[in-house]
Amino acid sequence: MQETETTEEARRALEICNACRYCEGFCAVFPAMELRREFTTGDLSYLANLCHNCKGCYYACQYAPPHEFGLNLPQAFAELRAETYAEYAWPKPLGAVFQRNGTVVALISALGIALTLILTVLIQEPSVLYAAHEGPGAFYRVIPWWLMTTLAGGTFLYALLALAMGFRNFWRDTGSSLAGPAGPRPIATALHDILTLRNLGGGGHGCNDRDEGFSTQRRLFHHAMFYGFLLCFASTSVATFYDHIVGHPAPYPFWSLPVQLGTWGGLGLVVGTAGLIWLKVVSDQAPAARNLLGADYALLGLLCLTSLTGLLLLGLRGTGAMGVLLAIHLGIVLSLFLLLPYSKMVHGLYRSGALLRHAMERHAGHAPAGD
Amino acid sequence: MDWDRVYDVLVVGGGNAALCAAVTARQAGASVLVLEHAPKAFRGGNSRHTRNLRAMHTAPTSVLTEQYLEDEYWDDLLRVTGGQTDEELARLTIRATAEALPFMEACGVRFQPSLTGTLNLSRTNAFFLGGGKALVNAFYATAEKLGVEILYDTEVASLRLDDGFVRQAEIISRGFPRTVRAKTVVASSGGFQANLEWLKQGWGPAAENFLIRGTPYAKGRVLRDLLDQGVASVGDPTQCHAVAIDGRAPKFDGGIVTRLDCVPFSIVVNRHGERFYDEGEDVWPKRYAIWGRLVAQQPDQVAYAIIDSRSERLFMPSVFPAIKSDTIEGLAEKLGLEPSKLAETVRGFNAAAGHGSFDNSRLDGCHTEGLTPAKTNWARRIEAPPFSGYPLRPGITFTYLGVKVDRNARVLMQDGRPTANLFASGEIMAGSILGKGYLAGFGMAIGTVFGRIAGREAAKHARN
Numbered sequence: 095m096q097e098t099e100t101t102e103e104a105r106r107a108l109e110i111c112n113a114c115r116y117c118e119g120f121c122a123v124f125p126a127m128e129l130r131r132e133f134t135t136g137d138l139s140y141l142a143n144l145c146h147n148c149k150g151c152y153y154a155c156q157y158a159p160p161h162e163f164g165l166n167l168p169q170a171f172a173e174l175r176a177e178t179y180a181e182y183a184w185p186k187p188l189g190a191v192f193q194r195n196g197t198v199v200a201l202i203s204a205l206g207i208a209l210t211l212i213l214t215v216l217i218q219e220p221s222v223l224y225a226a227h228e229g230p231g232a233f234y235r236v237i238p239w240w241l242m243t244t245l246a247g248g249t250f251l252y253a254l255l256a257l258a259m260g261f262r263n264f265w266r267d268t269g270s271s272l273a274g275p276a277g278p279r280p281i282a283t284a285l286h287d288i289l290t291l292r293n294l295g296g297g298g299h300g301c302n303d304r305d306e307g308f309s310t311q312r313r314l315f316h317h318a319m320f321y322g323f324l325l326c327f328a329s330t331s332v333a334t335f336y337d338h339i340v341g342h343p344a345p346y347p348f349w350s351l352p353v354q355l356g357t358w359g360g361l362g363l364v365v366g367t368a369g370l371i372w373l374k375v376v377s378d379q380a381p382a383a384r385n386l387l388g389a390d391y392a393l394l395g396l397l398c399l400t401s402l403t404g405l406l407l408l409g410l411r412g413t414g415a416m417g418v419l420l421a422i423h424l425g426i427v428l429s430l431f432l433l434l435p436y437s438k439m440v441h442g443l444y445r446s447g448a449l450l451r452h453a454m455e456r457h458a459g460h461a462p463a464g465d
Numbered sequence: 466m467d468w469d470r471v472y473d474v475l476v477v478g479g480g481n482a483a484l485c486a487a488v489t490a491r492q493a494g495a496s497v498l499v500l501e502h503a504p505k506a507f508r509g510g511n512s513r514h515t516r517n518l519r520a521m522h523t524a525p526t527s528v529l530t531e532q533y534l535e536d537e538y539w540d541d542l543l544r545v546t547g548g549q550t551d552e553e554l555a556r557l558t559i560r561a562t563a564e565a566l567p568f569m570e571a572c573g574v575r576f577q578p579s580l581t582g583t584l585n586l587s588r589t590n591a592f593f594l595g596g597g598k599a600l601v602n603a604f605y606a607t608a609e610k611l612g613v614e615i616l617y618d619t620e621v622a623s624l625r626l627d628d629g630f631v632r633q634a635e636i637i638s639r640g641f642p643r644t645v646r647a648k649t650v651v652a653s654s655g656g657f658q659a660n661l662e663w664l665k666q667g668w669g670p671a672a673e674n675f676l677i678r679g680t681p682y683a684k685g686r687v688l689r690d691l692l693d694q695g696v697a698s699v700g701d702p703t704q705c706h707a708v709a710i711d712g713r714a715p716k717f718d719g720g721i722v723t724r725l726d727c728v729p730f731s732i733v734v735n736r737h738g739e740r741f742y743d744e745g746e747d748v749w750p751k752r753y754a755i756w757g758r759l760v761a762q763q764p765d766q767v768a769y770a771i772i773d774s775r776s777e778r779l780f781m782p783s784v785f786p787a788i789k790s791d792t793i794e795g796l797a798e799k800l801g802l803e804p805s806k807l808a809e810t811v812r813g814f815n816a817a818a819g820h821g822s823f824d825n826s827r828l829d830g831c832h833t834e835g836l837t838p839a840k841t842n843w844a845r846r847i848e849a850p851p852f853s854g855y856p857l858r859p860g861i862t863f864t865y866l867g868v869k870v871d872r873n874a875r876v877l878m879q880d881g882r883p884t885a886n887l888f889a890s891g892e893i894m895a896g897s898i899l900g901k902g903y904l905a906g907f908g909m910a911i912g913t914v915f916g917r918i919a920g921r922e923a924a925k926h927a928r929n
Contacts, residue, residue, distance in 0.1 A: 109784060113721070113722035113723075114596075114720070115580055116597075116599075117595055118580050120594070120595060150599075151595070153598075154598050154599035159506075160506050160507075163715075163722075299575050
């Protein structure tokens with residue numbers, strides 16, 4: 095990627111860190127940094143995306159502002175990450191959405207809801223839309239099957255393609271592709287790091303979630319959100335299987351697998367996103383990149399709304415409110431799918447890539463000399 | 466803030482030793498007020514820049530491996546001080562370090578395995594996760610939780626001694642003069658290394674060019690005040706721990722990142738372009754502490770380490786980039802040296818160098834012949850461009866002069882009598898035990914051990 099003021103600041107910070115190394119025990123960033131003496135823009139991108147923004151290094155830093163070195167690594171990395179999201183976006187011109195991502199995500203979400211509502215109203219008689227529906231296929235009486243599948247499937251497949259291309263751009267730009275394909279051991283290590291958020295352990299004692307005190311709240315909320323999201327995704331997958339393969343259309347009874355997965359997942363998402371929003375509100379802003387908070391709030395809000403409307407739909411699906419609620423929920427899901435490659439959501443992709451890269455470096459380091 | 470309150474224990478200073486005293490006294494039930502000269506962002510004195518504690522242990526514990534027993538610890542101390550220590554106080558300190566580590570952990574300090582490049586310390590020294598500032602943060606959080614009162618931006622101007630009894634403290638709190646009263650006082654306000662005027666008394670005008678590696682708040686005001694009132698002193702008043710650091714470092718507070726480890730693989734010249742000492746005398750950890758003094762004795766207290774491209778990666782990077790040129794003359798110009806003179810020095814060195822084979826991982830015996838001063842190890846020719854130069858200046862870590870204390874951390878008067886209610890811990894009294902040289906992690910050991918003793922004794926005295 096290009097040299098910018100942000101890459102220069104990240105490099106300046108890392109050169110101070112690399113001469114100090116007191117923070118070595120906090121997370122993966124510092125051991126990865128120590129393998130290097132000079133930092134290319136690709137290295138900087140890799141390290142910035144490896145950073146989990148736990149802020150341990152900021153509070154421990156003897157060079158943090160107001161010291162004349164003015165070192166604020168979490169902030170420098172957060173700003174650089176935002177630039178990498180724009181850099182790797184596919185197609186490239188859409189990288190511009192990361193400029194004012196909070197606004198973009200909020201607008202697209204609003205448009206998604208409006209569009210679905212308008213479409214629904216246009217194609218459905220009010221008598222159908224506001225009536226209570228029950229039994230198999232009830233949802234499709236409000237929004238036809240073909241529309242739902244085309245929109246959901248289309249946007250989701252597009253999102254997957256855009257994410258894959260983004261990952262390819264990241265992998266190439268950080269020089270990771272030169273390291274050859276990842277072996278099973280680095281993949282296992284990286285998966286472990288991703289699924290446990292090991293780097294939010296702060297060396298075993300938690301992170302500076304709010305201030306200079308240590309806690310594991312952020313890690314736990316993120317787990318609730320992440321596994322909630324996975325459960326919701328599993329719920330959708332099972333439902334798709336039931337509907338399209340088994341020929342057993344929604345809605346499903348409360349104790350069925352898709353509804354159970356979705357309910358628990360939705361609860362996890364609500365708790366996780368609400369908790370993360372709360373942490374952002376109450377936390378010390380000094381190590382944060384304030385201009386980027388909008389993007390965080392927008393995605394957390396969208397995820398929270400997705401699960402809230404889903405849970406509401408479950409609760410009121412037997413009533414006349416179902417039609418409108420379904421339209422709103424699907425509008426939000428549609429927006430979420432569309433925004434997967436163009437929101438803070440991509441952090442998971444590049445973070446995972448950086449963790450895989452780090453695992454590859456670590457395993458290579460353990461290999462015998464001359465290998 | 467109730468200025469009329471009489472505290473049980475007044476702690477002067479805000480570093481590790483001060484906080485250990487404050488926490489210990491508060492845990493013993495005393496009311497405690499801590500006066501820290503620095504504002505909150507720079508609290509913690511030199512502890513902010515530290516990274517480990519040297520701790521005795523009879524078995525692997527926490528992050529420490531194997532064992533490190535009293536006699537070996539004592540031998541290590543004897544070696545670096547050349548005997549300028551007090552065996553009773555030193556052994557007491559050494560034995561108490563075994564308890565210091567769990568005490569720190571209980572105060573929220575976290576440890577990590579030995580840092581990369583310091584594996585030689587993994588047996589003897591426990592490293593603070595995140596370094597000294599993280600330790601300081603943990604201590605302040607613990608102190609606040611216990612109900613210790615803390616005033617930042619508050620300097621103690623004078624502790625009025627009256628027949629060995631401190632009646633009150635004259636302070637300047639956020640710019641306003643005040644008086645604070647307490648039943649006992651613990652002085653943990655450090656040395657005087659940030660006081661250039663005082664350093665000049667020992668070093669003359671050369672001290673103007675010294676860089677201070679740590680806190681700018683170690684002015685020695687309380688130390689001066691106590692010595693002027695007849696408190697017994699220990700340690701050489703003119704001496705300080707001085708290392709050669711990157712000459713581009715800030716005047717104060719540059720800390721660890723300004724160190725330069727390239728000297729053994731370089732030639733070091735003064736501003737006249739002349740060498741003045743054997744750069745390869747021994748491995749760097751054993752020699753870095755003499756180079757501050759060596760550079761301080763050169764004109765303008767500056768020197769320049771010159772290496773060629775083959776040595777670029779043999780040492781830890783400094784925070785400042787090397788000054789580079791493809792020719793020695795070009796490098797000299799960039800460094801502000803006389804090009805022909807530096808070229809002549811390098812030519813002379815190269816003609817004499819290279820006797821033996823170079824190996825950076827050990828004392829290789831690769832030496833010069835017929836050169837004065839000789840270089841006795843790693844004397845590889847400086848011939849592969851580009852050439853790199855680093856300016857060096859003396860970096861002052863701490864001073865040795867302090868107040869004399871007994872085994873209960875009680876400050877003694879010149880006539881040998883103990884003061885009635887004055888205790889001391891940390892750098893202000895460390896000269897009693899560490900009269901010369903330095904042992905990694907021992908400053909923190911003295912601070913923690915005597916901080917705890919001072920806190921315990923002060924609380925006990927206040928109760929009676």
